[in-house]
Amino acid sequence: MRRFFYExxxxxxxxxxxxxxxxxxxxxxxxxxxxxxxAVTLMGTAINGIDAGVEKSFSGFGDDVLYVTKWPWxxxxxxxxxxxRPPIRHTYAKQVNDWIAxxxxxALKLAVPTANRMTNIVRGEYRVNNIWTMGTSADYARITxxxxxxxxxxxxxxxxxxxxxxxxxxxxxxxxxxxESAVGKIIRIRDQNFRVLGVAARQGSFLGLFSWDSMxxxxxxxxxxxxxxxxxxxxxxxxxxxxxxxxxxxxxxxMRRIRQLGPEQRDDFEINEQGxxxxxxxxxxxxxxxxxxFITGLALFVGAIGIMNITYVSVKERTKEIGTRKALxxxxxxxxxxxxxxxxxxxxxxxxxxxxVAGGLSMVVGAVAPSFPLVFSVGxxxxxxxxxxxxxxxxxxxxxxxxxKLDPVVALRYE
Amino acid sequence: xxxxxxxxxxxxxxxSPGALVIEIEGVTKLYRMGSETIHALRGVSLHIRRNxxxxxxxxxxxxxxxxxxxxxxxxTPTAGRYDFNGKNVAHMDDDELxxxxxxxxxxxxxxxxxxxxxxxxxxxxxxxxxxxxxxxxRIERAQRALENVGLAERMHHRPNExxxxxxxxxxxxxxxxxxxxxxxxxxxxGNLDSKTxxxxxxxxxxxxxxxxxxxxxxxxxxxxxxxxxxVRLRDGLIESDGPAH
Numbered sequence: 001m002r003r004f005f006y007e008x009x010x011x012x013x014x015x016x017x018x019x020x021x022x023x024x025x026x027x028x029x030x031x032x033x034x035x036x037x038x039a040v041t042l043m044g045t046a047i048n049g050i051d052a053g054v055e056k057s058f059s060g061f062g063d064d065v066l067y068v069t070k071w072p073w074x075x076x077x078x079x080x081x082x083x084x085r086p087p088i089r090h091t092y093a094k095q096v097n098d099w100i101a102x103x104x105x106x107a108l109k110l111a112v113p114t115a116n117r118m119t120n121i122v123r124g125e126y127r128v129n130n131i132w133t134m135g136t137s138a139d140y141a142r143i144t145x146x147x148x149x150x151x152x153x154x155x156x157x158x159x160x161x162x163x164x165x166x167x168x169x170x171x172x173x174x175x176x177x178x179x180e181s182a183v184g185k186i187i188r189i190r191d192q193n194f195r196v197l198g199v200a201a202r203q204g205s206f207l208g209l210f211s212w213d214s215m216x217x218x219x220x221x222x223x224x225x226x227x228x229x230x231x232x233x234x235x236x237x238x239x240x241x242x243x244x245x246x247x248x249x250x251x252x253x254x255m256r257r258i259r260q261l262g263p264e265q266r267d268d269f270e271i272n273e274q275g276x277x278x279x280x281x282x283x284x285x286x287x288x289x290x291x292x293x294f295i296t297g298l299a300l301f302v303g304a305i306g307i308m309n310i311t312y313v314s315v316k317e318r319t320k321e322i323g324t325r326k327a328l329x330x331x332x333x334x335x336x337x338x339x340x341x342x343x344x345x346x347x348x349x350x351x352x353x354x355x356x357v358a359g360g361l362s363m364v365v366g367a368v369a370p371s372f373p374l375v376f377s378v379g380x381x382x383x384x385x386x387x388x389x390x391x392x393x394x395x396x397x398x399x400x401x402x403x404x405k406l407d408p409v410v411a412l413r414y415e
Numbered sequence: 416x417x418x419x420x421x422x423x424x425x426x427x428x429x430x431s432p433g434a435l436v437i438e439i440e441g442v443t444k445l446y447r448m449g450s451e452t453i454h455a456l457r458g459v460s461l462h463i464r465r466n467x468x469x470x471x472x473x474x475x476x477x478x479x480x481x482x483x484x485x486x487x488x489x490x491t492p493t494a495g496r497y498d499f500n501g502k503n504v505a506h507m508d509d510d511e512l513x514x515x516x517x518x519x520x521x522x523x524x525x526x527x528x529x530x531x532x533x534x535x536x537x538x539x540x541x542x543x544x545x546x547x548x549x550x551x552x553r554i555e556r557a558q559r560a561l562e563n564v565g566l567a568e569r570m571h572h573r574p575n576e577x578x579x580x581x582x583x584x585x586x587x588x589x590x591x592x593x594x595x596x597x598x599x600x601x602x603x604x605g606n607l608d609s610k611t612x613x614x615x616x617x618x619x620x621x622x623x624x625x626x627x628x629x630x631x632x633x634x635x636x637x638x639x640x641x642x643x644x645x646v647r648l649r650d651g652l653i654e655s656d657g658p659a660h
Contacts, residue, residue, distance in 0.1 A: 003547030010544050017532045324528040327489060328589070329517020329545040331510050408489045412524070 007334050011341040018314065018342055019349070029310045030350035033388060036300030037354025038361070041376075041384045043292040045362050048375035050285055054278070063274050065143060066251055068092070068235040072270040073277055085268045086259075088233045090115065090220055093137065095258050096237060096251075107247035108254075109238040112139045113220055115229045121216065122188045123176040131172060132215040133189065135223025143238040146212045151183035151198025154219055158197075162221035166194045170202040171213040190226050194218065244273075300387070303350070304395040311343045311399035322403055323411030336404035343396025344389055351388025355381055433465030435501075436596050436628055437486060442495030444481050444651075455481040457651035458495070463597070463630065468623045470639035470659065471632045473648035480601075482648065483632045487520055487599045488512045500596060517545050521590025523600035527582045529574040529589075535561060536570040539589045546593060560588040564618060580611035587618060597628045604638055616641045 019026040067073075070085050090113035100108050119133040141153035154165050166187065173182040173196070182196045200212045223229070239247035248271060255269050315322070322335055359381075362374040444456040456478045463469060473479040484490040485497065488504055491512070497505045504515055516522075529538045539557040548556070561570050564584040574582050583603060590598050600619070604612030620641060623629050631642060639645050640659055647654040 002549075003545075006544045006547060006550075010541075021532060320528065321530065324524070324530075325541075325545075326513065327487065327516060327522045327528075328542045329513050329593075331513040331545075333510075334545065409484045412489070412528075 007337060008341070011334075011338040012345070014338055015342040015345040019345060025310065026346055026349075029306050030346050030353065032303030032306035033300070033347050033350030033391060034303075034354040034357065036296070036303035036391070037351050037384055037388055038358045039296035039299040040293065040387060041355060041358040041380055042361065042374070043289075043296040044380045044383065045358070045374040045376050047285070047289045047292065048377060048380065050288065052375050054281055054285070064238055064241045065274070066237045066239055066247065067272040068237065068251065068255060069270050069272055070234075073272040073280075075280070082270075087229070088235055088269060090135075090224075090229055090233055090235075092255070092258055093235050096235065096254060099254055106250055107240045107243040108250055109240060110139055110143055111235055111237045112137045112143060113233065113235055114140070115220060115223055115227070115233045117223075117227050117232060119189055119216075121172065121176065123185070126176045126178075128172060128175045133223070134215060134217045135220035135227070135229070136217060137220055140217070140236075143236060144212075146203060147201040148198045149201040150181060151196070154197055159219035159221060162219060162225060164192060164194045164222060165197045165218065167198045167200060167217040168196055169200050169213045169215045172216055173199040189216075192226065300391060304347075304391045307343050307346055307392065307395035308399060310346075311339055311396050312402070314342065315339060315399050315403040319406065319411050319414040322406050323408050323414065326406070326408035327412060332404035335406075336400045339400035339403050340393060340396040343400070344392030347388045347392030347395070348385070351385055351391075354388070355384045358384075433467075435462060436465050436467075436499070437461065437463040438496070438498040438501075439485075440496040442485065442492040442497060444478075444485065444490070445493045454651050456485070456492070459648075459651070459653055461646065461653065461656070463628070465596070466623070466626050466628055468619075468629045468641075468643045469631070470642035470645045471630065471648065472634060472636075472639050472645055473654075474634065476650075477648040478651040479632055479634075479648050481651075483599065483601055483630075486597075486630060487522060488515045513545075517542055518593060519596045521587075521593065521595040521598040523583070523586050523590050523598060523603045525602035525605040527574070527579075527586045527606070529582055529585055531574055534571045534573050535566060535577070535585045535588075538574070538585055539592050542589060542593050556592055557588070560592040561585070563591065564588045578611075579607050580614055583607060583611075583615055584618065587615075587622075591622070591627070597630055598622065600629065600631045602633055602635075603631065604633075604635070612638070 068088055070088055071082055076082065093111040093113040096108065096111035100106055100110070113136060115135045117133050118130045120127065120129045121131055138154055138156040138159040148167075149170060151167075153167055154163070158165050166189070168176075168182060168187075176182065176187060177185060182199050185196050186193050187196060188194070200215075203212050220229075237247075237251055239251075251271055252267065255271070256267065259268060261268065325335060359376055362376045365374050439459060439461040442456055442459045443454070446453040446455055459478070459482060461482075471479055471482060481490070485492055488499070488507075489512075491497075491507070492505050495505070496503065499515060499519060502515075504512065507515065522528075529535075530541070533541075536554070536557050539560050540553045543553040543556060558567075558570065561567060564587050566581060566584050566588065569577060569581060574585070577585065583606075587598075587603075590600075598619075603619070604615055607615060616638065619629055619631070629642075631638065633639055642659050644657070645659045646656045
């Protein structure tokens with residue numbers, strides 16, 4: 001064991017002496033690994049970024065919310081079973097809230113009705129098309145995670161009265177009121193004047209998943225004056241996340257009572273949670289990750305071939321040295337270790353440089369285009385270093401094996 | 416299986432008979448080159464005792480190099496027996512042979528074979544790394560070996576900063592540092608001018624006086640004459656084995 005450490009130490013010494021002696025050659029060879037590692041880690045940061053982007057897009061909605069809808073969020077083949085379900089009425093929210101008031105120990109906390117419709121918004125010469133417009137109750141402010149950048153959410157009173165007031169997303173405000181505050185100003189929706197009460201804080205969007213940034217919200221009473229609430233209605237219920245299953249059961253029972261379903265009848269509504277959407281996004285994300293890593297892995301593979309080649313050259317050049325070392329008592333394993341360490345050392349140095357470049361690049365990209373999904377992490381650095389060491393072992397194994405199998409007599413005679 | 420034609424006359428030749436270090440009996444070595452089979456050694460028997468100073472001579476193709484590789488445990492015989500310090504090494508595996516070379520044999524090469532990027536001290540230290548000695552012990556022994564060959568002042572010089580004679584001295588110190596049973600020198604003066612060659616042979620003489628066992632492989636009569644015993648090979652057989660005059 002002690003001998004192994006001395007030999008390891010000696011191998012490291014030789015490896016770095018060798019790199020120093022062949023600076024240009026080592027640098028060029030390491031470049032292949034640098035490019036490979038940069039490609040792989042940038043792909044890694046992009047995958048991390050996708051993850052973070054999805055999380056960010058969902059964070060505004062909160063994962064402590066159950067959604068009561070007509071259609072299930074999961075993919076279904078039997079659409080005809082859902083088509084004839086009655087719409088989810090906004091009045092259910094009040095019924096749920098009443099029930100919560102009567103049952104203080106319930107896992108349900110608060111229900112709000114919502115309805116959504118695409119609409120166009122105009123302010124003077126400025127116009128934005130196809131904006132998600134949501135009608136909801138004043139309680140919505142209590143279950144959403146998004147903060148207000150300026151202004152305020154509409155009040156209970158405004159909601160009851162059906163006032164023409166709106167909350168606008170950050171991007172909407174930016175498009176309609178470039179360089180000025182939107183609060184207190186008037187915008188036009190469906191030829192009606194609405195007063196902007198507040199602007200939601202910027203959330204950032206990702207892959208076109210909608211976020212508050214490109215939405216507007218108004219009291220559902222107001223919404224119902226201009227739009228028919230039917231299929232687009234849903235109820236969001238905030239629940240105690242520690243009792244998710246209980247909450248689901250309670251909500252299901254309650255909805256069945258509201259719908260007056262007999263014991264033999266099936267549910268004619270759906271209770272969804274965000275996990276369903278995430279579960280649907282996962283295979284897409286994994287597909288991107290797999291394809292991306294495969295393609296960038298090819299770059300690393302090319303780098304590994306370069307290392308393998310140069311290690312073979314090194315073995316050839318130092319055949320006589322290998323013979324001498326064997327004559328002096330180096331075992332085959334010692335020689336093998338020496339050349340493996342040499343290949344690993346080049347890869348490791350290349351890996352460190354590559355990570356540095358990738359880190360720098362993602363910082364630059366982060367500064368120039370903040371919405372571009374790149375997340376550089378310590379875990380990624382560790383993985384990158386492990387990958388570069390594995391690349392070194394992979395590319396050094398065959399030449400090291402060839403070196404260790406050299407016949408000392410032949411090696412000593414080699415000129 | 417093989418004849419052993421060498422006469423058992425070593426006892427007469429020894430200056431002071433020591434323990435038997437090398438015992439070769441009826442060793443043959445075949446090489447296959449394509450369809451041809453080359454008989455490099457055709458049945459060689461040789462006994463070498465502790466503190467002998469022996470020269471192996473012969474023209475090229477005589478089997479001299481093959482015998483040297485065999486003695487140095489770099490190669491194993493096709494047939495026959497080879498005992499090193501009473502241990503049969505003819506059928507040892509590569510790792511066992513590596514350990515024997517490390518502990519029992521000190522090599523001195525014609526071309527010195529020093530590591531170009533390491534200084535003299537590290538070159539001499541190298542076999543001790545393979546032996547698994549602790550750092551301070553390695554340094555101490557390497558320093559003593561270099562002092563012994565008269566290079567105390569040049570320990571931290573690299574081979575390219577040393578003269579040919581000095582390089583060969585480093586190589587000899589490297590051969591001595593593990594306190595091997597034999598020192599095996601292959602044309603040790605072949606790459607040196609005659610004056611330096613004489614100095615190196617004087618060093619071998621000195622090491623021999625200190626009790627080392629030395630085997631020199633050479634084709635030069637002048638060099639062989641320094642030894643106490645000369646073994647001459649021809650066509651894979653021992654032609655003569657007797658005291659040097």
